[in-house]
Amino acid sequence: MSQRGGAQRPNGAAQGKICQFKLVLLGESAVGKSSLVLRFVKGQFHEYQESTIGAAFLTQTVCLDDTTVKFEIWDTAGQERYHSLAPMYYRGAQAAIVVYDITNQDTFGRAKTWVKELQRQASPNIVIALAGNKADLSNKRMVEYEEAQGYAEENSLLFMETSAKTAMNVNDIFLAIAKKLPKSDSGGQSGQRPQPGVRLNEQNQASEGGCCK
Amino acid sequence: MASEIKTLYEKDGVYIHINVNTHTSDRDAHLPGRIYLLQKPEGTFVEWKAEEVMSLDNHSEQDWAMISSVGYQPDRGSDTVADQKNDRKRYNLSFEVLDLKSFKRSAPSHGWAYIIFILKDGTTYPAVHFHNGGSKALLKELEKFVHIRRSPTDSRLFIIQDHDSEALSMSFDELNLFQDSQGDLVSKFIKDPYTTTMGSFSKVTNFLKDVLLQPEDDSVPKDKVVEILSEDIPGMEINNQDEPGYELVSKTKLPPRPDVNRGTPLTSQQWSKHMDREGRIINVEEVKDQIFRGGVDPALRIDVWKFLLDVYEWDSTYSSRTKTRKRKLDDYFRMKLQWTTIRSDQEKRFSLFKERKCLIEKDVTRTDRTHKFFEGEGNPNLQVLHDILMTYCMYNFDLGYVQGMSDLLSPILVVMENEVDAFWCFAGLMERVCDNFQMDQEGMKTQLAQIHKLMQYSDPELCNYLESHESGNFYFCFRWILIHFKREFTFSDAQRLWEVIWTDLPCKNFHLLICLAILDTEKTTLMENKFGLTEILKHINDMSMAIHLEETLKKAEGIFLQLKNAKHLPDTVKEVLGFPTSNSSPAGSRGSSGTSTPVQLQTPASTPVSGPSASSSMSVSFTKDKSYKNSARLHLPEFMRDSSSQASPDDSSIEILSDNCNGGTSNFYN
Numbered sequence: 052m053s054q055r056g057g058a059q060r061p062n063g064a065a066q067g068k069i070c071q072f073k074l075v076l077l078g079e080s081a082v083g084k085s086s087l088v089l090r091f092v093k094g095q096f097h098e099y100q101e102s103t104i105g106a107a108f109l110t111q112t113v114c115l116d117d118t119t120v121k122f123e124i125w126d127t128a129g130q131e132r133y134h135s136l137a138p139m140y141y142r143g144a145q146a147a148i149v150v151y152d153i154t155n156q157d158t159f160g161r162a163k164t165w166v167k168e169l170q171r172q173a174s175p176n177i178v179i180a181l182a183g184n185k186a187d188l189s190n191k192r193m194v195e196y197e198e199a200q201g202y203a204e205e206n207s208l209l210f211m212e213t214s215a216k217t218a219m220n221v222n223d224i225f226l227a228i229a230k231k232l233p234k235s236d237s238g239g240q241s242g243q244r245p246q247p248g249v250r251l252n253e254q255n256q257a258s259e260g261g262c263c264k
Numbered sequence: 265m266a267s268e269i270k271t272l273y274e275k276d277g278v279y280i281h282i283n284v285n286t287h288t289s290d291r292d293a294h295l296p297g298r299i300y301l302l303q304k305p306e307g308t309f310v311e312w313k314a315e316e317v318m319s320l321d322n323h324s325e326q327d328w329a330m331i332s333s334v335g336y337q338p339d340r341g342s343d344t345v346a347d348q349k350n351d352r353k354r355y356n357l358s359f360e361v362l363d364l365k366s367f368k369r370s371a372p373s374h375g376w377a378y379i380i381f382i383l384k385d386g387t388t389y390p391a392v393h394f395h396n397g398g399s400k401a402l403l404k405e406l407e408k409f410v411h412i413r414r415s416p417t418d419s420r421l422f423i424i425q426d427h428d429s430e431a432l433s434m435s436f437d438e439l440n441l442f443q444d445s446q447g448d449l450v451s452k453f454i455k456d457p458y459t460t461t462m463g464s465f466s467k468v469t470n471f472l473k474d475v476l477l478q479p480e481d482d483s484v485p486k487d488k489v490v491e492i493l494s495e496d497i498p499g500m501e502i503n504n505q506d507e508p509g510y511e512l513v514s515k516t517k518l519p520p521r522p523d524v525n526r527g528t529p530l531t532s533q534q535w536s537k538h539m540d541r542e543g544r545i546i547n548v549e550e551v552k553d554q555i556f557r558g559g560v561d562p563a564l565r566i567d568v569w570k571f572l573l574d575v576y577e578w579d580s581t582y583s584s585r586t587k588t589r590k591r592k593l594d595d596y597f598r599m600k601l602q603w604t605t606i607r608s609d610q611e612k613r614f615s616l617f618k619e620r621k622c623l624i625e626k627d628v629t630r631t632d633r634t635h636k637f638f639e640g641e642g643n644p645n646l647q648v649l650h651d652i653l654m655t656y657c658m659y660n661f662d663l664g665y666v667q668g669m670s671d672l673l674s675p676i677l678v679v680m681e682n683e684v685d686a687f688w689c690f691a692g693l694m695e696r697v698c699d700n701f702q703m704d705q706e707g708m709k710t711q712l713a714q715i716h717k718l719m720q721y722s723d724p725e726l727c728n729y730l731e732s733h734e735s736g737n738f739y740f741c742f743r744w745i746l747i748h749f750k751r752e753f754t755f756s757d758a759q760r761l762w763e764v765i766w767t768d769l770p771c772k773n774f775h776l777l778i779c780l781a782i783l784d785t786e787k788t789t790l791m792e793n794k795f796g797l798t799e800i801l802k803h804i805n806d807m808s809m810a811i812h813l814e815e816t817l818k819k820a821e822g823i824f825l826q827l828k829n830a831k832h833l834p835d836t837v838k839e840v841l842g843f844p845t846s847n848s849s850p851a852g853s854r855g856s857s858g859t860s861t862p863v864q865l866q867t868p869a870s871t872p873v874s875g876p877s878a879s880s881s882m883s884v885s886f887t888k889d890k891s892y893k894n895s896a897r898l899h900l901p902e903f904m905r906d907s908s909s910q911a912s913p914d915d916s917s918i919e920i921l922s923d924n925c926n927g928g929t930s931n932f933y934n
């Protein structure tokens with residue numbers, strides 16, 4: 052069977068919609084942002100994952116019912132010093148995962164600051180998820196699950212405790228975001244420029260004129 | 265499951281060459297594996313699997329990566345032991361053929377064939393080497409699924425042709441990026457080519473390129489526009505050539521790039537010849553020139569780097585160096601004592617200190633842990649890395665610790681194998697690059713803007729391409745600049761590169777020319793794949809460990825020579841490189857006449873792109889000519905060095921402390 056020129060995407064979702072979303076990871080240094088992405092995109096975990104300098108970009112495609120969701124993931128450097136670069140990365144993002152480390156109270160405080168900043172500065176409809184990472188280290192826990200959950204509820208954030216190390220809830224948090232993102236024919240990637248190589252199906256493309264301005 | 269997967273092609277003896285940052289002997293380890301073309305229910309895949317892990321592959325990450333259902337799938341390979349066993353697994357490669365954007369093949373002269381696959385999102389895989397052949401057969405199989413065409417400008421690059429006309433219409437849409445032109449750039453251009461910006465010009469050429477490079481495409485939309493545009497190409501060039509307002513289209517104004525030769529590393533024999541009886545370095549410029557050409561023999565770095573990094577003055581004597589060393593040793597431990605004596609209760613009221621300490625701890629555990637020197641749980645060298653960074657915090661509390669610094673320290677520590685020496689060398693290096701770590705990131709922004717300035721002149725075509733693809737801010741070079749390519753090269757290559765940069769030859773900001781050189785090498789890949797912002801960043805990040813250092817250095821020097829010999833170099837460019845500007849002092853004009861050696865490098869003012877003969881004669885003449893050295897020498901003092909001599913505290917010396925007077929240094933030599 053030749054697939055030449057076909058628009059099929061993974062898992063035979065050829066008939067369904069294809070949506071593309073920009074997602075940014077924010078959070079204090081060493082909370083595990085890169086590790087979460089590495090787990091999600093490659094299924095790997097590196098104990099000695101090196102710190103991120105500048106930013107990294109990765110993509111992963113997931114299938115949700117009849118929709119193929121392509122995440123364009125921006126992984127940023129966490130240190131305060133590089134804060135001034137962050138807007139460049141969350142600008143135009145439809146989703147953000149704000150990560151903290153459950154063994155470090157300060158990182159939770161920092162996560163709250165990020166949430167505030169996103170609420171103020173990012174796209175108004177941005178879907179924000181809060182990830183309490185390193186859940187495998189619960190014996191060193193400093194941030195209670197209930198505390199974070201309460202905060203997430205108050206701010207209408209998705210919330211999960213995750214572990215990039217054991218893979219717990221890693222796919223889940225991305226999929227939960229995918230579910231929450233608007234996938235109406237006109238929604239989703241409005242305002243996004245078309246990416247080379249991303250096949251948007253007819254339907255989408257037609258209704259999307261706005262993205263090619 | 266297995267029954268659903270059909271193997272369309274399979275070949276063993278396919279290797280990935282890893283040059284991990286481990287022991288030099290392990291460099292370029294060849295990881296054996298097998299390459300497959302697989303027909304899976306979800307699509308056609310190219311996969312490469314390392315040999316050792318093949319038996320474990322029932323639940324390999326490849327299957328995982330294709331998330332087939334909503335839900336959490338436990339990861340079997342997640343515990344550390346299994347991870348280490350499957351370490352090679354991380355090099356496994358798998359992608360859907362539909363995601364393939366292009367690939368690069370080895371030059372025919374290369375011993376065996378290799379292929380570098382590049383995906384649409386910019387992912388660039390390490391080369392797969394076909395030691396036992398089979399690359400052609402694989403590509404033949406691949407061709408059944410995708411249309412492949414050879415790049416017209418780079419015979420090693422092959423582009424996968426998108427079949428839907430979207431690629432074309434999309435690139436046309438890119439024209440509409442100029443919001444003001446209402447998508448009517450073409451007619452605007454035809455009506456009034458002179459006020460259409462040069463940026464637009466490049467966008468038009470990009471567009472034309474897209475069109476012209478896809479002759480087989482049967483669905484060319486808006487062909488009328490294409491027609492008009494193609495008619496206009498020659499006109500465009502002629503119109504712009506002598507137009508003063510169009511200096512940027514000045515590809516023709518840059519002299520051809522001469523070939524340059526690299527030399528051999530400075531040996532200890534040569535080094536000692538450069539010392540007088542008291543230990544002063546004579547002929548400093550000659551020494552620096554040799555280091556610029558070939559680096560330093562690794563065994564000699566421990567001595568020479570101290571000079572390059574201003575720990576010792578070049579004209580210091582053996583005895584003055586002994587004194588300096590005592591003083592610095594003393595100073596170091598004085599500063600170290602300042603933080604080692606802070607107790608935890610005091611720390612509670614010293615949040616800024618605590619914050620920095622935390623940052624350092626976080627980074628020390630993840631700096632170069634694959635390198636032999638730092639590998640393994642509880643490696644004592646980690647403590648040394650930590651202590652030096654903490655002490656540096658005390659030495660320069662205003663700057664503090666910023667991520668990236670541990671990357672700068674690690675190669676130095678590996679060379680020095682001594683806490684105090686490494687500290688002072690690191691302090692010397694920080695003196696050069698501290699602007700990179702400023703709170704407001706101004707230093708970084710300035711350098712990225714300088715790359716832009718240089719490229720506008722050295723390669724307007726690529727520059728315009730990047731500008732029109734949201735990359736004119738050059739943020740994709742951020743990591744390169746911040747830690748001076750530390751993550752882009754193997755450990756030993758990074759060390760070589762650094763010592764070359766530290767000579768401050770052949771001009772100011774040579775590291776920016778290295779950026780230009782790497783980008784020049786990647787130019788066809790970026791442009792012909794029509795990479796945008798994200799793909800560019802990804803491709804650049806993925807090139808880590810796959811850049812050829814010596815070729816890059818040659819090219820960077822070549823670009824330097826082109827710029828140096830260019831007529832009418834704008835002052836903005838001259839300033840970046842420390843060339844004398846038109847309105848600078850007489851010292852400046854002396855600098856420019858540094859070329860007054862027998863062989864003149866200048867090309868006649870009116871010469872456009874010179875023919876091959878001109879370029880080859882240039883290259884011959886240049887390799888004998890080191891004339892730029894003089895001008896570089898003139899500009900040396902400007903290079904961020906002014907404050908370095910005062911930077912070291914000037915305490916009176918007390919007794920020299922023995923190396924193991926402190927916990928941090930024990931166990932250190934291994």
Ligand SMILES: Nc1nc2c(ncn2[C@@H]2O[C@H](COP(=O)(O)OP(=O)(O)OP(=O)(O)O)[C@@H](O)[C@H]2O)c(=O)[nH]1
Nearest residue numbers: 080081082083084085086098103129185214215216
């Ligand atoms: N135990 C445990 N360790 C983790 C987990 N996630 C990450 N780590 C470790 O935490 C450290 C930092 O992880 P990174 O992913 O580099 O953190 P980051 O947020 O990307 O950090 P920056 O790039 O500096 O912003 C690494 O040593 C990881 O191995 C986790 O879920 N559990």
Ligand SMILES: [Mg+2]
Nearest residue numbers: 084085102103
């Ligand atoms: Mg990171």
